[in-house]
Amino acid sequence: MSNDNMTRRKLLERGVALPLGGVLVAAATVQAAQAGDKVCADVNAMDSGQRSIRESLNYTEMSKDPAMTCSKCGFFTAKGDGCGDCMIFTGPANETGHCDSWSAKG
Numbered sequence: 001m002s003n004d005n006m007t008r009r010k011l012l013e014r015g016v017a018l019p020l021g022g023v024l025v026a027a028a029t030v031q032a033a034q035a036g037d038k039v040c041a042d043v044n045a046m047d048s049g050q051r052s053i054r055e056s057l058n059y060t061e062m063s064k065d066p067a068m069t070c071s072k073c074g075f076f077t078a079k080g081d082g083c084g085d086c087m088i089f090t091g092p093a094n095e096t097g098h099c100d101s102w103s104a105k106g
Helices: 002-036 048-056
Strands: 076-078 083-086 091-094
Antiparallel strands (some): 076 083, 083 091
């Protein structure tokens, strides 16, 4: 019986930790971007739907791969100030950013 309680407890703890982890990752991304790079999308000012799509696609303001940045993506339109618009997010994105829907410009 104690094994069942422990399993339920761990499941509940993980259920709470997972969403919290997403919020912390988003906050860390914004904080890291503010440290030296331009932040084009303020996730705190977005509604839950806009935040959700960015989180589900693992959007980040700084791509780990310089060959796969938003500026080189077919869904991105540059504005000329380091930011642009993404057709997937229907909103702002950093030209140095990246998400899982990245597709090379054709």
